[in-house]
Amino acid sequence: xxxxxxxxxxKKSEARLGEITTDHGKIETPIFMPVxxxxxxxxxxxxxxxxxxxxxxxxxxYHLYLRPGDELIAKAGGLHRxxxxxxxxxxxxxxxxxxxxxxxxEIEEEGVYFQSHLDGSKHFISPEKSMQIQQNLGSDIVMAFxxxxxxxxxxxxxxxxxxxTLRWAERCKKEMESAEGQALxxxxxxxxxxxxxxxxxxxxxxxxxxxxxxxxxxxxxxxEKMYKMLEHTTPLMPKDKPRYLMGVGTPEDLIExxxxxxxxxxxxxxxxxARHGQIFTHVGRKTIRNATYKEDFSPLDSExxxxxxxxxxxxxxxxxxxxxxxxxxxxxxYHNLYFMLKLSEEIREAISNDNFIxxxxxxxxxxxxx
Amino acid sequence: xxxxxxxxxxKKSEARLGEITTDHGKIETPIFMPVxxxxxxxxxxxxxxxxxxxxxxxxxxYHLYLRPGDELIAKAGGLHRxxxxxxxxxxxxxxxxxxxxxxxxEIEEEGVYFQSHLDGSKHFISPEKSMQIQQNLGSDIVMAFxxxxxxxxxxxxxxxxxxxTLRWAERCKKEMESAEGQALxxxxxxxxxxxxxxxxxxxxxxxxxxxxxxxxxxxxxxxEKMYKMLEHTTPLMPKDKPRYLMGVGTPEDLIExxxxxxxxxxxxxxxxxARHGQIFTHVGRKTIRNATYKEDFSPLDSExxxxxxxxxxxxxxxxxxxxxxxxxxxxxxYHNLYFMLKLSEEIREAISNDNFIxxxxxxxxxxxxx
Ligand SMILES: [Zn+2]
Ligand SMILES: [Zn+2]
Numbered sequence: 001x002x003x004x005x006x007x008x009x010x011k012k013s014e015a016r017l018g019e020i021t022t023d024h025g026k027i028e029t030p031i032f033m034p035v036x037x038x039x040x041x042x043x044x045x046x047x048x049x050x051x052x053x054x055x056x057x058x059x060x061x062y063h064l065y066l067r068p069g070d071e072l073i074a075k076a077g078g079l080h081r082x083x084x085x086x087x088x089x090x091x092x093x094x095x096x097x098x099x100x101x102x103x104x105x106e107i108e109e110e111g112v113y114f115q116s117h118l119d120g121s122k123h124f125i126s127p128e129k130s131m132q133i134q135q136n137l138g139s140d141i142v143m144a145f146x147x148x149x150x151x152x153x154x155x156x157x158x159x160x161x162x163x164x165t166l167r168w169a170e171r172c173k174k175e176m177e178s179a180e181g182q183a184l185x186x187x188x189x190x191x192x193x194x195x196x197x198x199x200x201x202x203x204x205x206x207x208x209x210x211x212x213x214x215x216x217x218x219x220x221x222x223x224e225k226m227y228k229m230l231e232h233t234t235p236l237m238p239k240d241k242p243r244y245l246m247g248v249g250t251p252e253d254l255i256e257x258x259x260x261x262x263x264x265x266x267x268x269x270x271x272x273x274a275r276h277g278q279i280f281t282h283v284g285r286k287t288i289r290n291a292t293y294k295e296d297f298s299p300l301d302s303e304x305x306x307x308x309x310x311x312x313x314x315x316x317x318x319x320x321x322x323x324x325x326x327x328x329x330x331x332x333x334y335h336n337l338y339f340m341l342k343l344s345e346e347i348r349e350a351i352s353n354d355n356f357i358x359x360x361x362x363x364x365x366x367x368x369x370x
Numbered sequence: 371x372x373x374x375x376x377x378x379x380x381k382k383s384e385a386r387l388g389e390i391t392t393d394h395g396k397i398e399t400p401i402f403m404p405v406x407x408x409x410x411x412x413x414x415x416x417x418x419x420x421x422x423x424x425x426x427x428x429x430x431x432y433h434l435y436l437r438p439g440d441e442l443i444a445k446a447g448g449l450h451r452x453x454x455x456x457x458x459x460x461x462x463x464x465x466x467x468x469x470x471x472x473x474x475x476e477i478e479e480e481g482v483y484f485q486s487h488l489d490g491s492k493h494f495i496s497p498e499k500s501m502q503i504q505q506n507l508g509s510d511i512v513m514a515f516x517x518x519x520x521x522x523x524x525x526x527x528x529x530x531x532x533x534x535t536l537r538w539a540e541r542c543k544k545e546m547e548s549a550e551g552q553a554l555x556x557x558x559x560x561x562x563x564x565x566x567x568x569x570x571x572x573x574x575x576x577x578x579x580x581x582x583x584x585x586x587x588x589x590x591x592x593x594e595k596m597y598k599m600l601e602h603t604t605p606l607m608p609k610d611k612p613r614y615l616m617g618v619g620t621p622e623d624l625i626e627x628x629x630x631x632x633x634x635x636x637x638x639x640x641x642x643x644a645r646h647g648q649i650f651t652h653v654g655r656k657t658i659r660n661a662t663y664k665e666d667f668s669p670l671d672s673e674x675x676x677x678x679x680x681x682x683x684x685x686x687x688x689x690x691x692x693x694x695x696x697x698x699x700x701x702x703x704y705h706n707l708y709f710m711l712k713l714s715e716e717i718r719e720a721i722s723n724d725n726f727i728x729x730x731x732x733x734x735x736x737x738x739x740x
Contacts, residue, residue: 315438
C-alpha cells in the first residue's frame with residue numbers, strides 16, 4: 001500500500017507537513033533520506049540508522065544491479081532482508097548513474113546501452129528493465145527511468161529528452177501494473193527552462209503517479225537558479241502527492257527546498273564530507289581534521305545531543321581521522337546524518353507550530369554559509 | 371587499587387578462575403583483551419565493546435606516544451576519557467614495538483634510541499620514560515619496559531637481554547612508586563630456554579609485582595615450543611598473582627594457555643583477520659570473502675548468538691567486504707571479538723563447573739585447526 005496525507009500547509013511559504021504510509025511503515029515529511037548506495041549507508045549499521053531517527057533510506061539501482069546483482073538480492077528475500085532494514089526503502093531508477101557514464105553509454109529510444117564502471121562489461125537498461133530490477137529489490141518507492149540532462153544543456157536537447165522521459169514514464173507505469181506494495185514516482189524534468197518544467201509537470205501528472213520527483217536540479221547550476229526553478233515548479237504540482245527533490249540535501253538546501261514545498265530529500269553529501277573529516281555544526285561546516293582541533297576536547301557540535309557529541313571530543317575524532325581509523329569516519333558520519341535528521345524534525349515541529357519562517361531566519365542567523 | 375583473588379583451581383589442569391579489581395572495575399579471569407592500538411579497537415565503538423562483554427582493553431604505548439602524544443592524552447583527562455572507555459585499560463611498555471624496528475633502533479643500558487616508523491623522527495625511551503608515558507595515559511595495568519628477544523636467538527643473547535630486563539624492571543618499579551591506581555606487572559622472559567625462564571621467574575618475582583606477564587612467546591617459534599615453555603614456566607610462578615601471556619590469542623591458544631595456567635590474553639589477530647574477511651566459527655576459521663559464500667544467506671556462525679549473527683548473512687557480509695564497505699569490516703570484527711569473549715566466558719563457566727577438560731575436548735572435536 002501507499003498513501004500520502006497532507007496534514008498542514010504553512011501560511012507564509014509553500015512548506016507543508018505530511019505523512020506517507022508504506023508496507024514498511026510511515027514516513028513523516030518533510031524528511032531527509034540517508035543514501036545506502038551499495039545496500040549500506042556508508043559506515044553506519046542499521047540499528048544506528050534507527051537510533052538517529054532515519055525513517056526511510058535510499059538504494060541505488062545501478063550499483064545493486066551490477067554488484068551483488070538484483071537477482072541475488074531477490075533470492076535473499078529482497079533488499080530489506082538482505083541489508084537488515086525493515087523500514088521503508090526508496091530506489092532510484094539507475095538512470096542518473098548510467099547517464100553520468102558520459103563516454104561509456106549510448107541512448108536510444110528503447111533504452112540505454114552502457115559499460116560498467118567496475119569492469120567495462122556491457123549492459124542494457126530500458127524503462128522495463130529498471131522496473132524489473134526495482135521489483136527484484138522490493139523497494140517501497142520506485143523511481144521511473146528518466147533521462148537527467150546535464151547542466152548546461154540547449155533547450156532543444158532538454159525538450160527532446162523531456163519528451164523521451166515522458167514516453168519512458170508510460171512504459172514504466174505499464175511495467176509496474178502488476179507490482180504489489182511498490183509505489184512508482186513520476187519524474188519532472190525540464191532543466192532550467194520554466195516552460196519545459198511546466199510542460200513536464202502537466203504531461204507527467206496526466207499519468208497520475210502516487211508521487212513526483214523533481215530531477216535535473218543540483219547538477220551544476222547556480223543555487224539561485226535551482227531555488228528559482230523550485231519556486232516556479234512546485235506550485236504547479238498536485239498538492240495531495242509527495243514531492244521529492246532528487247540528490248539535494250545540504251542543511252540550507254533542505255530549508256530552502258521545504259520553503260518551496262518539497263517533502264523528501266536525499267544526498268550523499270552529509271556522509272561524503274564526513275569521510276573527508278567535515279562536520280555540520282549549528283554555526284556552519286567545520287573541517288575537524290584540521291590542526292586547530294588537535295587539543296579541542298569539546299563535542300563536535302556543542303548544540304547537538306547525538307550519541308557522538310555526548311561521548312566523544314573533537315580532539316579524539318581528529319586523532320582517529322588522522323590515523324585513518326574506521327571509528328573516526330563512523331563518528332563523523334553518525335553525527336552528520338543525525339544533524340540532517342534532527343534538522344528535518346525541527347522543521348516539521350516548526351511547521352506544525354506555524355513557526356517555520358522564524359525557524360528559518362534563526363537558522364541563518366547562526367549558520368555560516370560558505 | 372589493584373587486587374587479584376584466586377577463586378578456583380582446576381584439578382586436572384593448571385586452569386584457574388580469578389577476579390581482578392581495579393579503580394575502573396572488576397575483571398573476571400581467564401579473559402581475552404581486545405587490542406586498541408591507537409586509542410580505538412579497530413572498527414569498534416566503545417559501546418559495542420561493552421555489548422560484546424569486553425572487560426578490559428589494551429592500549430599501545432609506542433603508538434600513543436607518537437600520535438597523538440601521551441601529553442595530549444593527559445590533557446584530555448587520560449586515555450579512558452580520551453577514548454570514552456570507563457572500564458579497565460592495560461598498556462604495554464612500548465618495548466615490543468621499539469625492538470621490532472630492527473634497523474631503526476639502538477639498545478643501550480640507559481634505554482633505546484629509535485626512529486619513528488611514521489616520519490623517521492628520533493626518539494629515546496628508557497624504563498623511566500615508558501613509565502612516565504603510561505602514567506600520562508593513566509592505564510590501570512602498566513607493563514614494565516623489557517626487551518623481547520627475537521626467535522631464534524642464541525642463549526647468550528637471551529641471557530644478557532634477560533638480565534638487562536631485570537635491571538630495567540627495578541628502574542620501572544622505582545619510577546612507579548608514586549603512581550596511584552596503576553599496577554605495574556613484571557615480565558618473564560627467557561626465550562625458549564627452560565633454565566632462563568626459571569631464572570627470570572625467580573629474579574622477577576623477588577621484585578614482588580602485583581602481576582606477571584610472560585613475554586617473548588608467539589614470536590615465530592613452533593606452537594609446540596610455546597606450549598612446552600608455558601608448561602614449564604607457569605608452575606614456577608606465584609599462584610596468588612595474575613598471569614598474562616602477551617600477544618597470544620587464537621581460540622586454540624586461549625584454550626591451551628588457560629590449560630597451562632594463564633589468566634589474561636591479548637592479540638590483534640581476531641580483529642586483523644576480520645579486516646581481511648576471515649571469521650571464526652565453531653567449526654574453524656572461514657574466509658567469508660570467498661565466492662563460496664556469495665549466495666549463502668545463513669549467519670556467519672550458526673552457533674553464535676551475537677548481534678551480527680542474529681541479523682546479517684554471510685552473503686551480505688561478503689558483498690560488503692568485496693565492495694570495501696566499512697560495515698563489512700565492522701561486522702566481521704564485532705563477531706570475531708564476540709567469539710573470543712564468549713569463548714573466555716564459556717571457559718570460565720567450565721572451570722567453575724569442574725568441566726574444563728571436557729569442554730576443551732568438545733571444542734577440538736568440532737573446531738578444525740589449520
Ligand atoms: Zn552530534
Ligand atoms: Zn556472531
